[in-house]
Amino acid sequence: MSDPFDVPERDLPEHVRQQALRRIMTEIGREPRARRRSGLVPVVIAASVVILMAGATVVTSAILGNKDHKVTNASPTTHAAASTTSTSGGGRETGFGLYNAQRDWGTGAEMERCWQADHKPDTWAPLLRVETDNVVALLYRVGADIVFCQLTPVQVTVKSKPYPAPPTGNVPARILFTTVEGTYAGVTAADVDNLVITPDQPPIGSPSAIGNGVFILPNGYRPTDHVTLRGFSTPDYTVPKADLPQPLTSNRQTIDQHAERTSAAGQRLAGCLSAANPPVADADYFVAGASVVVDDQHWAQLGKVGNSLVWCSSVPGESARFLPLPPTTHAITWVTVDKFGPSEIGPVIVGIAQDADAATVSVQPPGKDARTATVDHGSFIVTGLGEPVGGSNVMVKDSAGKMIEQFPI
Structure with missing residues (x-):
């Protein structure tokens, strides 16, 4: 007799998963602060639902380098280089697998476009790659710098900054890069594995992809002077205007x-x-x-x-x-x-x-x-x-x- 529960697995469309995630995380955020501790069970249940919606899969990816293939550590700390096997949808720093997120991964063709708009490093370590519609965004490390690269069919936007220490206290993340296309990227605090970015309009924020201590929200919202960061383990944090980076414009265009x-x-x-x-x-x-x-x-x-x-x-x-x-x-x-x-x-x-x-x-x-x-x-x-x-x-x-x-x- 066949098992009635033995049915083929099917992935939900990306926009369905994001809408479900956004609604669940928004409702969690509306829970009164005084009840946050006693409401832990509903939060865990909702988070489990979100993880299921994201589709838990194990993704094996290669650490890429060039020349002699030397790869630097994937964060400013002294931990070992990122593992070649990462889990999407289970464990910490997954960002719920949004935007087809991949840790420790970047394709050669995409990296060539990034390097042509800036410069080709001797060694580099991929941190996080995401994509949505016609936007691909990557973060990688070169020496003591963190490098952001955004690719569209026509434009390439690249910017590097000194790799900062993770934020502390009640600050869940630090935004290092924004673009005119509405992409936000930066580093997360050590205990943050979920991050929602909310601008002044509209009122409902969007979850970011997270991995290797960094985050990216691709093509999210037009740059604004008012941005709120929401993590499960920290109170809502309104980013001071002085800490918001200026939106980046493209370095290179094919048209x-x-x-x-x-x-x-x-x-x-x-x-x-x-x-x-x-x-x-x-x-x-x-x-x-x-x-x-x-x-x-x-x-x-x-x-x-x-x-x-x-x-x-x-x-x-x-x-x-x-x-x-x-x-x-x-x-x-x-x-x-x-x-x-x-x-x-x-x-x-x-x-x-x-x-x-x-x-x-x-x-x-x-x-x-x-x-x-x-x-x-x-x-x-x-x-x-x-x-x-x-x-x-x-x-x-x-x-x-x-x-x-x-x-x-």
Whole structure:
């Protein structure tokens, strides 16, 4: 007889885990201080739930160096070099495995981009790597310095500082680096293994990834003068304004000029991206692409840079949204957008034309007429589909009407 509990393990999507973690940690933070000690059991239970939500997995990673592969210690203390095996989701300094966090790890291609924007060290020790949307952030040690590197498809931001001693007292962490893209990074106190960063707006903070005595919150909030740090083992700590580092701007760009913002489409995109919080990385380089305009009050606008796509709309309070596009072997890569945007536009398929000759994209739902969109600056929006989209036939054609590809979805 088969075991009814023998079911395959499945990872929850990253955004679901982060939302669950954020809600649980926020509710814990609202517990009265006088009851914090007597409320230990609920805190432990909630923390266990969060760890389960994060997906406890054992990750084996290699300590990387260069030249003679010498690796310095991963912190300013005299402990041994970081272990080549780390546990994500169990034990201390895990940060609940957020943002695909990896300790003691950094890929060669990513490190080469960091070094090209700064300098290539003789030896280095990776501390923590995280990623979210189109942002990768790393902390590593070079000699007596701690080095921060942020990578986007277009920009590289690198900065080094003397490696400080861990903060003490009621200070859970020290912010050493911030960027205009809303990334926060620094060192944690010795007894802190969970850290939430809360700006003045919005009121709910975001948890950071933690490992090797450092933390990173990638692409979190626009830099602000008011930041509160929350750890389980320390009271909430408001960082003095004088201790907040100046936001870093990029050291290196792969695109020389900003995208145009004078056309109507460019102005729609500029207004949307400038108000986005969290900020959209590489915002100045997104080219205004396909759009759907019902009138001045009801519109949707795409921005594209490389294989990155961002969605903007006229809906009040709806921030710009980075659209992760799944890999594909087809002439287009696409995603269905049906939970945001003006109701007048309805469910749509948006995407990027991978084939340079693609001029139109048509989608024909079962039993309905085909809906066709023009490819504009490499992107497209197919509207009027209704639901469901599954089972539809997709047709990609060139400017002469010749079929490039036809396939079902």
